[in-house]
Structure formats: structure tokens, C-alpha cells
Amino acid sequence: MKKPATLVLTLCVLAAVCGCRRDKTPMTPTPPPWLDTAVQEQAQQQAPEAQLLGSIYKGIAFREDQSSDWQITLEAGQCYWFSGAGDQTVEELYLELRDPDDDDVAEDKNDTPRIVITYCPETSGMFELEAKVTEGHGHYAVGVYGKQGTAAPAEPTAAPPATAVAPPSGTGLGSVVDDMAKASAPNAQRVGDHLAGETDKSDWYVALESGKCYWFIGAGDGGVDQLTLTLWGPPPSEKQIALNQSENNRVTVGHCPATSGMFHIQAKVDGGEGKYTVGVFAKKK
16 A cells, blocks of 8 residues: 655654664763874874973763863963864864953864864963864863974063962872973962862862962872862852863863952862862963
């Protein structure tokens, strides 16, 4: 018996939808070990003399158009390469860099999970890097690489007064935090003592001054699998300023406040359990 045209069309549509769902590759619970290597090899091809600055950033997208943002400090007189790579379930990866005025200064989207953008800033400051999975889903990683550029170097800035900071030193997790600061915030000085916690989350209030840039750098012990840092502005609004949810026990957020005030920082263990330490580092713009 001949089937009505509408029934045939409906069955075709359902078959197509079901087929798409069956074809979706399951996402691995953790990033594949080769992801960092892919980021590194890609950067070396583009800029053999450039060095990785700080740690490789990690993100995860459970569906298309999910993204991660990181605050990074770029110096005038330097050129930077941002190397991104997705795992086997990421089909397209997008990178965008925004300057301190929130203007797009570099961006690109590939029809593959591999991408590199480059930028040579004319002024130093806190920039925002965004990685987005525009097709597919899964884990992705981005590394920031730099080498001396041809532009004139930035004018040196005076170190903060010795009475306002503590020297970069410490033991255990504090030492790990200080070492991370040397890589991700060169020439910045630690403000006060390390902040320590061991519950699911800890909150602190710290005084930040305008005219300076700050880095909040956290490290957890071996029992912490995922560590998140969140920064809120001063009351009464306490607007969320920055959030970085790391896929490991190392995490950094940064901010250059326009006005001075008492800011709220929170460290949260999103995976595992254990002790963690946060350091606040600062230098003049």
C-alpha cells in the first residue's frame, strides 16, 4: 500500500535526527594527554623561538558555542602567539583577544580544532582571551607564547613600596604559588601573606588600588582535582569581575581596578578535596 507523502517525510526527518544523535561521539571525562603536546608543537611551528608563558589554559564545552575566558597581562614591546587545540570531538575552535578597553584586537576561527592568533600590543595591560568551540564539543587547551618584539620596550615602572608587600617566598603550596607568579606575572610582588584554605570554599576580602594590576594565583595539593577562583568588586554592587574554573589544581585570575576598594576573592574546590593556597600579586600599570 502506498504511504501518504506526509508520513514518508516525517519518517525521513526522524531518521535523520536519530542518525545525528547516534553519530555524536561521547566526550572523554578528562583531557587527552596529547592535547598539551599539540598546543606546544603548533606554537613551535609558528614561532620557534617563542616560550610558553605560565601554564596552558584548559576548557571544556559540553555543547557548541560554550567558551572560556582568561585574563592575561601583555607587555608593550613583545609579540605573542596564542596556540589553541581541541580534542577528537572538537570540530571547530575560535580564539579572540580583547584589549583593556574591551575592543577586539585579534580573532580567528578555523574549520578544524587547531588555531593560532598573534598580537604585538602597543601598550601594556590586562587583556582577555576567549576560546570557544563553535562546532562539536569536548576539551580544549590554549597556550600563550612570547618573545622579544621589534617595538620599543615599555617604560620601566617603579616597584611597589617594600612596606606594602611581602617578598616572594614560602614553603609547600606557598612556594608553588610564588613560582607560578614568576611565570605568569613577572616583576609583580606578593601583597601580604598567602591565603590558605581546606574547606570546599574559602572567601577573603582584599584591598586593591587603582593604578595597579593584580594577579590572584591559587594552587591545591595532590587531593584537589579542580580549583576555581572568582573575583567580585567592592560593595554595594559586588559585581562579578573574573572567574576561572581550572581543570586541575592550578588557577589564576587577574584584574586592573579602575577604582580602589575592598574586593572579594573566593577559592572553591570543584573536584577532589584537600588544602589550597592563594597569593595576591601586584605591580603598577
